Amino acid sequence: MIKRDLGEDALILNTKKVKTGGFLGFFQKEQLEVIAAVENEKPKKIEEVNPVDPVKLVKPVNPEPSDLIEELKNIKQFMMQVVEEDHLPGSLKAISKRLTDEEITSEIHSELISKLVVAVGQNSDFTDEQVYRLARGEMMKFIQEHQQPIENKNPDIICFIGPTGVGKTTTIAKIAADYLLRKDKKVGLITSDTYRIAAVEQLKTYGEILNIPVKVVETAADLEKSMSELRDCDIVLMDTAGRNYQQKQYIDDLEQLLPDKTKIQINLVLSLTSKYQDMVKIIDNFQTITMDQLLLTKQDETSTSGAILNLIYHYSIPIPYIANGQNVPDDIISLTPELLVDFILGDDKHD
Ligand SMILES: Nc1nc2c(ncn2[C@@H]2O[C@H](COP(=O)(O)OP(=O)(O)OP(=O)(O)O)[C@@H](O)[C@H]2O)c(=O)[nH]1
Ligand SMILES: [Mg+2]
Numbered sequence: 001m002i003k004r005d006l007g008e009d010a011l012i013l014n015t016k017k018v019k020t021g022g023f024l025g026f027f028q029k030e031q032l033e034v035i036a037a038v039e040n041e042k043p044k045k046i047e048e049v050n051p052v053d054p055v056k057l058v059k060p061v062n063p064e065p066s067d068l069i070e071e072l073k074n075i076k077q078f079m080m081q082v083v084e085e086d087h088l089p090g091s092l093k094a095i096s097k098r099l100t101d102e103e104i105t106s107e108i109h110s111e112l113i114s115k116l117v118v119a120v121g122q123n124s125d126f127t128d129e130q131v132y133r134l135a136r137g138e139m140m141k142f143i144q145e146h147q148q149p150i151e152n153k154n155p156d157i158i159c160f161i162g163p164t165g166v167g168k169t170t171t172i173a174k175i176a177a178d179y180l181l182r183k184d185k186k187v188g189l190i191t192s193d194t195y196r197i198a199a200v201e202q203l204k205t206y207g208e209i210l211n212i213p214v215k216v217v218e219t220a221a222d223l224e225k226s227m228s229e230l231r232d233c234d235i236v237l238m239d240t241a242g243r244n245y246q247q248k249q250y251i252d253d254l255e256q257l258l259p260d261k262t263k264i265q266i267n268l269v270l271s272l273t274s275k276y277q278d279m280v281k282i283i284d285n286f287q288t289i290t291m292d293q294l295l296l297t298k299q300d301e302t303s304t305s306g307a308i309l310n311l312i313y314h315y316s317i318p319i320p321y322i323a324n325g326q327n328v329p330d331d332i333i334s335l336t337p338e339l340l341v342d343f344i345l346g347d348d349k350h351d
Contacts, residue, residue: 006038011072013037039069071118091131092116095345102306102344103276108313112138136341143309143337148318151292155265157190157227157236160295161254162269163282164242167297167323169199171269172237173206175321177329179235180210188230189214190223192257193241203239206328220257227259245282255289266291271298272322276307283315297323300331305343308335 002010014035019028088096095116099109115138120126126134160168172189179185189207191214193199200216207214213233215226223238230236240257243250258264268291270279283291294311299322312319322339325331333339 002034002036006036010036010038013072037069037072088113088117089120091126091128092120094128095131095135098345099306102304103310104306104344105276105310105314108142108309112142132345136345139309139341139345140337143312143340146313146316147337148312148316150318150320151265153265153292156263157238157259158265158267159238159240159258160267160269161240161245161289162242163245163271163274166242166269166271166274168242168269169193169202169206169239170326170328171295171297171321171323171332172203172239173210173328174323174330174332176206176210176212176237178332180212181329185234186232187212188233188236189239190217190226190230190236191215191239192217192223193239194218195241199239199241217257220259223257223259227263245285246278248285251285251289258289261290265293267293267295269295269297272296272302272305272307273298276310279307279311280314283311291317293317294319295321295323299324299343305340308340309344312340 002012012034014033016033018031018033020031092113096109096113099112104112112135116131116135119134119138120131160172162168169191176187176189179187187210189203189212191200191203193203194216204214213230215229217223217226227236240254243254245251258266266289268283268286270282283294294315294317296308296311296319299305308319308322311317319335321332322335323332
């Protein structure tokens with residue numbers, strides 16, 4: 001059917017069975033999804049084709065015909081055999097499994113594996129070690145292509161928002177200490193968390209240890225006043241109450257409080273111990289308050305780091321730091337491509 005519709009040169013890239021329709025999982029129809037491409041035409045995704053129905057063409061994918069077709073040619077001879085993980089060469093199977101175990105999204109997974117299939121396929125005598133090195137190289141390139149540079153817009157105030165208990169206050173203390181002790185900056189702290197018992201005391205304790213001022217605010221007017229009082233500081237960090245940002249109402253509340261976008265840098269803090277889909281939901285909810293950066297915490301408490309790569313790729317947002325423990329100020333690291341490759345593929349102790 002593909003050849004009939006797209007011509008003799010059509011190339012089938014992937015086929016898979018999908019279930020559609022039905023009710024509560026019953027009465028579903030099994031259909032065949034076929035992804036095909038043809039030279040001299042934009043590749044087309046053929047979706048949910050019932051083998052007995054006419055072929056339906058939908059959604060042209062990324063229109064970069066010349067590069068894409070060149071790449072497709074290379075992939076052609078291998079791709080047919082590697083539709084399923086079982087057919088990957090052994091050395092690549094281990095890498096593929098690793099990416100799956102790290103909970104990397106299928107889009108990133110196929111992109112990385114396709115590149116490796118091409119590289120490895122032409123040199124079938126590669127050792128596992130060589131394939132592992134290739135995988136590191138491809139992943140490094142992928143991160144460098146997609147990682148957003150950290151903006152230096154010099155805001156009046158840097159605000160930390162995020163779900164409950166992810167480590168906002170602790171991370172602020174770590175960053176404050178870094179600015180104060182390593183970068184020799186004058187730091188001020190503000191908190192709007194008058195919601196949780198002892199939240200103010202928690203930040204004030206860090207303020208006392210570091211000997212820096214802490215202001216408590218409840219309204220936008222308080223915030224303006226405190227920012228003005230702290231105008232001598234090189235950097236002002238603002239803590240907020242943890243909220244369930246899967247509910248939009250809390251985002252609206254926050255919007256009432258925060259100053260003009262030009263004055264503020266917003267850091268959304270998320271914990272790597274949470275589910276990727278829940279992170280996605282929270283980020284997607286922040287339409288009205290655009291985040292400038294993401295900070296990820298509790299890396300020490302999870303064995304998977306794929307979410308970091310997923311967020312870099314799917315959200316194009318800078319991720320400057322990863323927090324990896326409870327110790328203030330030590331447990332925070334700058335995220336580099338090398339480090340992320342180590343997290344995902346393991347450093348020297350790989351299988
Ligand atoms: N293991 C680990 N624990 C962390 C990390 N960051 C923070 N914590 C711990 O997580 C707990 C909550 O930290 P807080 O900084 O109070 O979190 P928060 O986001 O300010 O919490 P709320 O203000 O209540 O929303 C504390 O026990 C911290 O020590 C981290 O990177 N790794
Ligand atoms: Mg807090």
